[in-house]
Amino acid sequence: MTIGSVTLLVIVCFCSVYAQSSRKLPDDFNIGVATAAYQIEGGWNEDGKGEGIWDYMTHHHPEKITDGSSGDVACDSYHKYKQDVQLIKSLGFQRYRFSISWPRIFPNGFMNKVNQAGIDYYNNLINELLANDVEPMITIYHWNLPQNFTNFGGWTNPQIVSWFTSYAKLLFESFGDRVKLWITINEPKQICVFGYGTGIFAPGLNYSGVADYMCTKNVLLAHASVYRLYDKIFKPKQKGRIGITIESVWGEPGSDAEEDKKAADRMIQFDFGIYAHPVFHKNGGYPKVVEEYVARRSSAEGFSKSRLPKLTPKEIDYIKGTSDFYGLNHYSTMYVKNKLPDPITNPCRIKDMQVHTYDDPSWLSGSISYFRLVPWGFRKLLNYIKNNYQDPEIIVTENGFPDYGEIEDNNRIKFHKGNLNAVLDALIYDNVKVKDYIVWSLMDNYEWSEGYRIPFGLYHVNFTDVNRQRTPKASCGFFKDLLYTRKLAHDEN
Ligand SMILES: *[C@@H]1O[C@H](CO)[C@@H](O)[C@H](O)[C@H]1NC(C)=O
Ligand SMILES: *[C@@H]1O[C@H](CO)[C@@H](O)[C@H](O)[C@H]1NC(C)=O
Numbered sequence: 245m246t247i248g249s250v251t252l253l254v255i256v257c258f259c260s261v262y263a264q265s266s267r268k269l270p271d272d273f274n275i276g277v278a279t280a281a282y283q284i285e286g287g288w289n290e291d292g293k294g295e296g297i298w299d300y301m302t303h304h305h306p307e308k309i310t311d312g313s314s315g316d317v318a319c320d321s322y323h324k325y326k327q328d329v330q331l332i333k334s335l336g337f338q339r340y341r342f343s344i345s346w347p348r349i350f351p352n353g354f355m356n357k358v359n360q361a362g363i364d365y366y367n368n369l370i371n372e373l374l375a376n377d378v379e380p381m382i383t384i385y386h387w388n389l390p391q392n393f394t395n396f397g398g399w400t401n402p403q404i405v406s407w408f409t410s411y412a413k414l415l416f417e418s419f420g421d422r423v424k425l426w427i428t429i430n431e432p433k434q435i436c437v438f439g440y441g442t443g444i445f446a447p448g449l450n451y452s453g454v455a456d457y458m459c460t461k462n463v464l465l466a467h468a469s470v471y472r473l474y475d476k477i478f479k480p481k482q483k484g485r486i487g488i489t490i491e492s493v494w495g496e497p498g499s500d501a502e503e504d505k506k507a508a509d510r511m512i513q514f515d516f517g518i519y520a521h522p523v524f525h526k527n528g529g530y531p532k533v534v535e536e537y538v539a540r541r542s543s544a545e546g547f548s549k550s551r552l553p554k555l556t557p558k559e560i561d562y563i564k565g566t567s568d569f570y571g572l573n574h575y576s577t578m579y580v581k582n583k584l585p586d587p588i589t590n591p592c593r594i595k596d597m598q599v600h601t602y603d604d605p606s607w608l609s610g611s612i613s614y615f616r617l618v619p620w621g622f623r624k625l626l627n628y629i630k631n632n633y634q635d636p637e638i639i640v641t642e643n644g645f646p647d648y649g650e651i652e653d654n655n656r657i658k659f660h661k662g663n664l665n666a667v668l669d670a671l672i673y674d675n676v677k678v679k680d681y682i683v684w685s686l687m688d689n690y691e692w693s694e695g696y697r698i699p700f701g702l703y704h705v706n707f708t709d710v711n712r713q714r715t716p717k718a719s720c721g722f723f724k725d726l727l728y729t730r731k732l733a734h735d736e737n
């Protein structure tokens with residue numbers, strides 16, 4: 245009897261430990277891998293391609309890039325796309341998310357001149373993917389704006405809504421018969437805040453608290469316009485789905501104090517709520533707290549109106565509900581505390597926010613100190629999206645880890661394992677509708693203002709080799725095994 249119950253106990257313990265140490269991916273859980281045009285293609289002026297804002301910035305202001313480099317050649321995927329498809333297929337990925345270079349399609353930006361060679365390139369890539377059983381997912385705008393538009397204010401010019409819609413229309417007409425998953429815009433915050441607020445990204449304007457907010461409104465309207473075009477004209481025939489991708493961090497209150505809880509919420513609203521709330525919240529429009537804080541500070545600075553351009557009731561309705569899924573790029577979590585208002589000087593988005601953020605140095609990080617592995621933060625974020633934005637379907641469109649370029653990239657494996665478990669916990673225990681996880685990135689590539697210094701790839705790329713030799717890292721083995729067995733190990737963190 246005694247012996248029997250001891251044995252039983254041992255079996256029970258063994259089973260629960262076993263269940264925790266390995267779990268099966270649900271059959272309909274998709275795993276894919278991502279890249280973006282400027283970061284991998286190269287061929288910057290080949291076959292009729294026009295100049296994009298990153299071409300211009302890297303050529304005229306190399307001092308803005310940490311290693312002074314450009315994406316002129318990058319991974320040379322313009323010539324090596326067939327090899328890329330084999331890299332994707334050999335690991336068993338089900339989906340490839342890539343982006344289109346706008347100036348490869350419309351070299352001057354304007355619609356009077358289409359570059360057929362650009363259309364051909366993407367047709368070839370799409371056909372190659374389908375022939376190898378990999379589903380294409382297209383990002384229409386991943387920061388590759390024709391340089392010409394910058395002369396007219398780029399994303400701060402309301403006319404961009406019409407330019408962007410015409411560009412997207414040609415993509416639907418050209419590729420929509422075979423492509424069923426679309427992302428309108430990748431990471432509006434990075435476009436507006438880094439491109440027009442701090443100036444670390446192309447086109448490099450630094451009018452924080454003014455131009456970034458002008459951009460915000462236009463990005464939302466441009467996204468909504470393209471969604472509505474697809475939904476009305478193309479979806480009935482092509483039967484695809486389309487949404488926006490928003491990079492979202494998790495903000496955890498730095499203490500139980502009410503002011504810190506409010507600060508964490510405020511950080512979330514300024515960081516991604518300003519883009520997500522207008523599209524996904526049942527009432528639409530900007531988060532109230534963002535409107536209040538920007539208006540109050542604008543007034544103290546002597547502005548007669550808020551620096552955040554208003555959305556009219558008509559615009560609020562137009563933007564609301566325009567996404568078939570929440571495209572989520574997630575990289576990290578931070579703690580947030582309240583901060584007293586800064587003295588009134590120049591407009592500044594960070595000062596509008598009135599928060600202090602920091603992280604826990606014990607959380608795993610690599611070559612970007614504020615990108616850290618925090619699976620519980622990821623799970624809380626997924627629940628936040630479910631609970632505040634009408635329980636949308638969520639596609640994790642990016643999740644990845646920057647390290648120092650190790651071939652034995654064990655920290656990258658740890659990162660994906662930890663976060664995939666967080667996603668599965670949210671799916672299985674919290675009923676969050678998240679069944680797609682896309683890894684950033686297929687291979688080391690051009691990391692914007694950081695140049696080639698920050699690798700995110702599953703494959704190493706030798707950037708001093710004319711052939712841009714790709715070498716699998718340990719993380720390739722991890723994903724290959726995961727996609728073959730569909731069993732995910734569960735480490736104790
Ligand atoms: C801008 O457009 C004009 C004509 O539409 C063209 O001649 C010019 O080359 C373009 N400039 C850039 C930088 O693309
Ligand atoms: C903003 O850009 C201007 C022009 O390039 C430059 O002179 C100035 O130093 C920049 N300011 C900041 C805060 O980066």
Ligand SMILES: *[C@@H]1O[C@H](CO)[C@@H](O)[C@H](O)[C@H]1NC(C)=O
Pocket residue numbers: 706707708709710
């Ligand atoms: C990268 O390529 C260069 C030039 O072919 C070669 O000399 C070097 O050994 C390569 N580096 C690695 C890590 O393979």
